[in-house]
Amino acid sequence: MPPPGAEGGTARLPELTVTAPTRSPRTLSRSTVGMQVVTPEQIRRTGASTLDEALMKIAGIYVPADGDRVSIRGARTQDAVFLVNGRRITGTSGRGDAFSRIPVQQVEWVEIVKGPGSVLYGSDALGGVINVVTRSPQEGFSAALDVNAGLNGVAEGGLLAPSATFSAGDRDTRWRITAGALSRDAHSEEALARIRVKTGETLQTPSQLGNTGIRDTYSLEEDHRASADQHHLQAHLEHWVSDRVRVGLEAGLLGDDRERRFIQTDLPVPTAETDEEGRLRSTLNTPVRQVEDSRRRDLSARVDWMAGEALELSYRVDRSRFRMDRHVYVVPWQDMGFARQSDSDFGTRRVTFTDETHDLMATWSPGPDHRLQVGVQHLDREYEDRAQARDPVTRQWLTGVFVQHQWAVTPHTDLIYGVRHDDTSEAVDNTALQAGVVHRLTPGLRLRAHYAEGFKIPEARSYTVYTRDPRGRLVLGSDVVEPAVGKQAHELDPERSRTLDLGISGHVAGAARAPGLTYEVGVFETRYDDLIAKTRGDGDYLTFKNIQDARIRGLETVLRLDLPHRVRLGLNATWLEAVDRETDRELTQTPDFIGVARLGWAPTPHLDLDLRLRGQGERYVDAANTERDQAYALMDLAAVYRPPRWQDLSLRAGIDNLMDRGNDTSLYADPGRFFRVGARYRF
DSSP states (O other): OOOOOOOGGOOOOOGOOTTTTTOOOOOOGGOOOOOOEEOHHHHHHHHBBBBBHHHHOOOOOOOOOOOOBBSSSTTTTGGGGEEETTTOOOOOTOOTTTGGGGGGGGEEEEEEEOOOOOOHTTTOSEEEEEEEEEEOOOOEEEEEEEEEEEETTTTTSOOEEEEEEEEEEESSEEEEEEEEEEEEOEEEEEEEEEEEEEETEEEEEHHOOOOOOOOOOEEEEEEEEEEEEEEEEEEEEEESSSSSSEEEEEEEEEEEEEEEEEEESSSSEEEEEEOOOOOOOESSEEEEEEEEEEEEEEEEEEEEOOOSSSSEEEEEEEEEEEEEEEEEEEETTTTTTTTTTGGGGGOOOEEEEEEEEEEEEEOOOETEEEEEEEEEEEEEEEEEEEOOSSOEEEEEEEEEEEEEEEEEEEEEEEEEEEEEEEEESOOOOEEEEEEEEEEEEEETTEEEEEEEEEEOOOOOHHOOOOOTTTOOOOEOOTTBGGGGGTTOOOOOOOOOEEEEEEEEEEEESTTTTTEEEEEEEEEEEEEEEEEEEEEEOOOEEEEEEEEEEEEEEEEEEEEEEEEHHHHHHEEEEEEEEETTTTTTBBBHHHHHHHHEEEEEEEETTTTEEEEEEEEOOOEETTTTTEEEEEEEEEEEEEEOOOOOOOOTTTEEEEETTTTTTOOSOOOOOOOOEEEEEEEEEEE
């Protein structure tokens, strides 16, 4: 079911109820933090198949066209905690492709907390929290069949995504199972690879060498979004042991196979050829094929006990395991002297990430004016990199204790504040604070202010990694000592953030049949300290160091105007100024503007039409601020039809990039015109 008050996605802002900002149900009008809720109706209107596609068309956060990142207020993807029903899901260190692996058929709504959330969620919540809420089991039997399909305007890049959901139960026991698959072709464009052969420090064209089978140029269909084959299974069981005790189990399986062809421009690729002196040759601008095989298993168990009229205790244990095998092969492997394509694999990476979380929380509510929460959270992490020359397994742990008080100071003013202290296995401790206030001046106008701190301990590989990257360069963690290259141990500080967030929101009533204007305007500033990145060490090696302090300022607006004749206008826009505080250069991969404008029209009770204009400002792609992608805007059209004689059937159709707009600087902004159709039947 949708979040309480979000009736079909048309509810006014104050009526929505969320859980992510305080880890307890609370209406949005009484929340002090800046956030956004993506409702089932909004997701349905996009026609999207995966969550990254839906967020790209709805939310005021940055999701590029290839779907491999999600950025909240300019923060890096790895600076957000990703949750499903309040439990962490693990993935690669950079969190890449996390949301392109979540099918929308599983999603009921999404809560996006904009700003640090370390008081409640601990490490990693530097820039925000995204909680994906899936459909819960209900009483009685229900089922749904869903299918989405799509095709690029040039008959390439097709997509097919079927799924099925079954749910049943009575008052005491309920269960739900969702299963599905997704097959997506690559989005590509013809490119020309101009080969350069490197022998020692000399660069030449193959024809200049004269004694090699390598050609000077190769034509390649370069993929700017990988092909993908996914399958997923999710099960959810709830059982009331008594009127005061409830237990729940959740399990999920995900398989994801991806393939991408591209030109390796920045790294030399080894060949099987040698020169007259026996030196191994390598090539630049090489056509390669990257193959990824990813698997994730999630398991969660929970017990809720209403110990008294005012006291509730809950305990949950979550385990998430993500394994990825990656291989990178040379496309013209025969010309490069390899006997088999498998011999040309120069980018093998086999990693496993495992998170296990134990969470105990007590909630005391002595009256409607107070709610006190006390919690203990313990997180065990295991990182296994089978390419490491030394111990391939690294373990970390974090234990945090937090207290949060929600206090209705007056009937119109709410105060929320909390503190958390974390001990870690890395001898890096942290105390984080947050405090916020919201004041409702009138039923349709509220003011809010919020301050929050975030932190993130260095990832395990930053301390202990001992391996070589695909270019052959030695990569050593901060704790590694290697006299052969002059590497000594050095310290790493945790990454930290501080955010001040101010906002005003409300509702202006319209005519009798037009609910009027709903609006929210917010400003914020976030300061990041000691951000960690891989950089060159004092010798011939790479290592991890605290190298950057950043500042991000922004303005956010959310507007929705309901007009007569079932017409709705909407705008969700964010303006950002994101700079390195030491160099004053703009941060990479951070657009200065993100926005979605929407025109919705329901000409009949059975037909909804949706026209969206989504735009992105300029962004730099290098730290020196010398290369940047241009701004762009794309228009999408979508329609949902519910036949009057088949109330349980809904049909969808849409066109992405309706005007087939291009962008000379980035194909990521130019996926071409894409046609979508879909259907959902409930019984």
